[in-house]
Amino acid sequence: MAGSNPNSSDLERFRSEAIDFLEAHAEPKAHAQAFVWGKGPDDPSLFEEVDREKELQELAEAKKWRATKFDAGFGWITGPTEWGGRGLSRRHERLFAELELRYEVPSQGFFGIGLGMVAPTIADHANPEVAADILPRMYRGDIVGCQLFSEPGAGSDLASLQMKAERDGEEWVVTGQKVWTSGAHYSEIGEVICRTDPDLPKHKGLTGFVVDMKAPGVEIRPLRQMTGGANFNEVFFNEVRVPDAWRLGQVNDGWRVALTTLMNERASIGGGPGYGGGFTRLKEMIRHFGLADDAIVRQQLMDLYIRGSVLRYNNHRAVAAMKRGELPGPEMSGAKLLLTENMRRTSAFVSHVLGPKLIADTGEWGTYSWSGYVLGMPGMAIAGGSDQVLRNILGERVLGLPKEPGIDTTSPFKDLKVGTQNRD
Numbered sequence: 253m254a255g256s257n258p259n260s261s262d263l264e265r266f267r268s269e270a271i272d273f274l275e276a277h278a279e280p281k282a283h284a285q286a287f288v289w290g291k292g293p294d295d296p297s298l299f300e301e302v303d304r305e306k307e308l309q310e311l312a313e314a315k316k317w318r319a320t321k322f323d324a325g326f327g328w329i330t331g332p333t334e335w336g337g338r339g340l341s342r343r344h345e346r347l348f349a350e351l352e353l354r355y356e357v358p359s360q361g362f363f364g365i366g367l368g369m370v371a372p373t374i375a376d377h378a379n380p381e382v383a384a385d386i387l388p389r390m391y392r393g394d395i396v397g398c399q400l401f402s403e404p405g406a407g408s409d410l411a412s413l414q415m416k417a418e419r420d421g422e423e424w425v426v427t428g429q430k431v432w433t434s435g436a437h438y439s440e441i442g443e444v445i446c447r448t449d450p451d452l453p454k455h456k457g458l459t460g461f462v463v464d465m466k467a468p469g470v471e472i473r474p475l476r477q478m479t480g481g482a483n484f485n486e487v488f489f490n491e492v493r494v495p496d497a498w499r500l501g502q503v504n505d506g507w508r509v510a511l512t513t514l515m516n517e518r519a520s521i522g523g524g525p526g527y528g529g530g531f532t533r534l535k536e537m538i539r540h541f542g543l544a545d546d547a548i549v550r551q552q553l554m555d556l557y558i559r560g561s562v563l564r565y566n567n568h569r570a571v572a573a574m575k576r577g578e579l580p581g582p583e584m585s586g587a588k589l590l591l592t593e594n595m596r597r598t599s600a601f602v603s604h605v606l607g608p609k610l611i612a613d614t615g616e617w618g619t620y621s622w623s624g625y626v627l628g629m630p631g632m633a634i635a636g637g638s639d640q641v642l643r644n645i646l647g648e649r650v651l652g653l654p655k656e657p658g659i660d661t662t663s664p665f666k667d668l669k670v671g672t673q674n675r676d
């Protein structure tokens with residue numbers, strides 16, 4: 253989908269066009285200057301904790317910004333021109349993203365799952381007419397997508413899922429329950445994996461579909477997590493009718509479809525050292541609380557720094573491999589594992605430094621606000637492949653250890669070239 257390698261004058265032209273657009277439509281960020289303790293936003297939470305009314309307002313702003321970008325040619329930089337994209341390279345896309353970071357623009361987190369995971373799967377597996385209809389609307393922000401994979405009895409062992417789809421002429425009838433569906437309540441479409449043949453081995457009887465989240469029979473109920481927010485939901489499908497044209501891939505080949513999404517999921521979660529607002533913030537925290545000379549605290553801080561640097565270099569290596577046209581390998585599983593480990597250590601560090609200020613809200617800047625990070629961290633160690641499952645992947649695919657015994661006798665991964673994208 254992405255265009256060919258650009259030369260430097262191409263990129264320079266694009267850069268000045270992008271700056272003109274950003275200057276005309278957004279305010280430059282005021283706090284490009286050095287971090288100062290007590291100034292600026294102090295909330296490093298890992299999940300948005302706004303109530304659903306406020307969330308809808310933020311969504312409307314986010315959609316408006318996406319539409320403005322799309323209409324100006326910056327919303328789908330690598331997309332095919334016939335679908336409203338620019339047909340440019342990933343370097344152009346990265347350049348725009350870097351420039352955009354310097355401006356105050358609405359959070360684009362609402363689109364993370366839809367554009368990061370669902371859209372690439374639609375591009376690879378949907379029939380061309382459906383892709384041509386849906387993808388431009390997703391990139392313009394007119395519709396948001398969610399991922400309906402997990403079920404009460406199928407998370408790490410995703411292929412055990414039971415939601416069924418039965419064929420009825422040119423439609424399918426979908427019945428069952430999904431759970432932990434992030435953003436289902438504001439999504440217009442979802443990617444769902446269903447069981448279409450219960451007599452086949454579990455990885456073989458699955459089929460993927462795009463579903464209309466507003467269709468009759470779809471019921472969405474919020475699930476509140478310990479951070480206080482309700483980012484995700486349980487979603488019930490009661491005889492929901494889905495056109496066959498909205499099928500992803502071949503009938504009973506849904507595992508391949510799921511793997512495309514999961515590969516993109518892990519790639520989109522990696523990135524960043526996981527400090528929660530930057531290393532300087534942690535450094536200034538120990539200064540502020542008079543712990544800069546404390547040998548244990550300094551040791552912990554340097555440990556975080558070293559681990560963050562290793563993660564950053566690992567990510568550079570993965571990006572370099574992708575630039576060479578290679579698929580991401582087990583380093584994406586390693587990156588996600590390093591990320592959550594750094595988050596776990598950051599949680600322990602701030603808990604040690606802040607003590608009771610972390611759990612009692614005194615109104616002091618940069619203290620209680622960390623509770624959103626500390627309580628959100630365990631979710632990060634589960635979402636997109638739990639730590640234990642990622643360790644299994646590294647053990648088997650990097651160290652070459654024998655596959656752990658499972659209930660299946662044959663491995664569904666034996667022919668897989670890419671080592672990281674599946675939940676086991």
Ligand SMILES: Cc1cc2nc3c(=O)[nH]c(=O)nc-3n(C[C@H](O)[C@H](O)[C@H](O)COP(=O)(O)OP(=O)(O)OC[C@H]3O[C@@H](n4cnc5c(N)ncnc54)[C@H](O)[C@@H]3O)c2cc1C
Binds near residue numbers: 402403406634675
């Ligand atoms: C913040 C968040 C957002 C999410 N968003 C979505 C979403 O949008 N869409 C969606 O479909 N799902 C979503 N999920 C669900 C997520 O994919 C699952 O929670 C995850 O796959 C784990 O499944 P499970 O919860 O059923 O736990 P289980 O699979 O039951 O695991 C329970 C425990 O057993 C361990 N375990 C399982 N198998 C093994 C093994 N083979 N070896 C060793 N240990 C093992 C796990 O590591 C875990 O500690 C989200 C989860 C979180 C936390």
